[in-house]
Amino acid sequence: MFRTPEGKDIFVVDGHTHFWDGSPENQKNIHGKQFIDCFYAYHTGMSPKDQLWEKSKFEKYSADDLYRDLFIDGPDDMAIVQSTYLKDFYKNGFNTIERNAEVAKRYPERFIVNGAFDPRDGEKALEYIHFLKETYDIKGVKMYTAEWNGASKGWKLTDPDAYKCFELCDKLGIRNIHVHKGPTILPLSKDAFDVHDVDHAATDFQGLNWIIEHCGLPRLDDFCWIATQETNVYGGLAVALPFIHARPRYFGEVIAELLFWIGPEKILFGSDYAIWTPRWLVEKFWAYQIPDDIAAERGVQLTDEIKEKILGLNAARLYNIDIAAKKTALASSPFSIAAE
């Protein structure tokens, strides 16, 4: 729960968190090392200095660290923990659903565990989606189109195999498709951040919600255009929000564009833990105002009411969270970590 300086309680759903193991012991090859190094560079490049972690903790943190940073020291009420396997890079995977489900079991009521699959696995991917639904009753998945798989260096949401998977998700009621839109490698001759496959997939699967993490940045204009046309496309603020510290004016331009184009109902807060921790992000976000000239040019304001939607109400709607019931359930959850 985040209590504002005015004393109001804000329900916070952290739409994008991880519980990973990127430690050298788990790295399979140079790609695994480079992957966690890249995350660590994001962490060191954009966090306030007093929030920096040592590399070894960043590579592998405990379930208690996660719980404390999100819910005790941090303002989150609930967190969506995403699965990203990267089995070509890590011996036991980077953050598998098994690892995520374990932490969710240890701390009930707090986590929504999302699955992941790789459409390039064909029939096996379909079987795996059934398994995920039956075993973990997942409500959402995280798609990572830049993941390598043997000779393949990336895939698109519009690939025929991907469509078969989304048809199954639709049928099984796995409604929330989080898509990391980052640099896919294929095809090499195109702009690697292309988001147009989202447009087609969202049109063809109206029953699914498409949450585009990082708001498609650096293709914000394309993303906004698509999200404006498609009622079922949402934007996740992970990676965009940390700019609030290093370059607050720039963050103002981004959030003004989002509010102008897609509106306050379709933007979701996400810390991208453990790249960043939610406390400073939420505190700075609550205190933030869009600079006057930018707000005037776009005719938008970031009011308290809008902030509350972005911080939790929008995600609660997508995941059918009954906030009043949840508050009651959480009242009995631990507010300190028991000694081991």
Added chain:
Amino acid sequence: MATAASVSGNREKELWRCLGEVNDPELDEPITEMGFVERAVMTGDGSVEIDFRLPTYWCSPNFAFLMLDGVRKALDQLSWSPAYRVKLHDHMFAEEVNRGMAAGKTFGDIFAELAEDQDLGALRDTFRMKAFKRRQEAVLRGLRQHGLTDREILGMDLPAYDVARLEAGEAAKQKPRYRAALIERFPGRRADDPVFVTWEGQRIPTAALGAHLAELRGVRVNMEFNGALCRGLKQTRYKELDVVDGEPTLVDFIMDRVPARAAPTV
């Protein structure tokens, strides 16, 4: 008569000036300002060695290629026509790119299997358009800030543009760069044609300038996102390279326990 030292000094200046004209196509910022040229030295016989490092191992190989191709072309322009070696470090496709560059291969040759199209023409065009728009936005906003009316700005021809004054800053920096982009885009334009037109060559009506600027802002917001991220990542990567036994560790650097070292001057 010029001494050997001054010849070498002049050549070094020329080398950095040429490299400074190569842009990261995606960011439209000089690779030297982004810190991607980690080392550029002349050996005793006048040949040149360049070490090139991008912010992450994962930077798109097509962007890497475009930049290295730019470096190759810049080095071909040097007045003393030196032999040169360009090396890309710590990139997932470093080996393929280095081998291909050394053999003078095209992008399609190097990545025949991974590249669907055989050339990067369309991608280059996209980047040219983005650079044009970003530069134009900076100058338009600068002129507005300088107190010119929208009518005066949109009525400007090239002679008027050339004498227009701007406060030091982003707009002043982009003014000659917009001029270059304009002339590259419209080589047949007349000197008295308006300077501010759309990428398609349409005049911008005064009433439409606000909407036009909003569109340009969108382009810049994307480019700046990459630019800021790349700078942050690049900085971190440099710091990590400095970790040597007995030397300050990465944490020392990020906790600001080590005095900052000046960036290489250009």
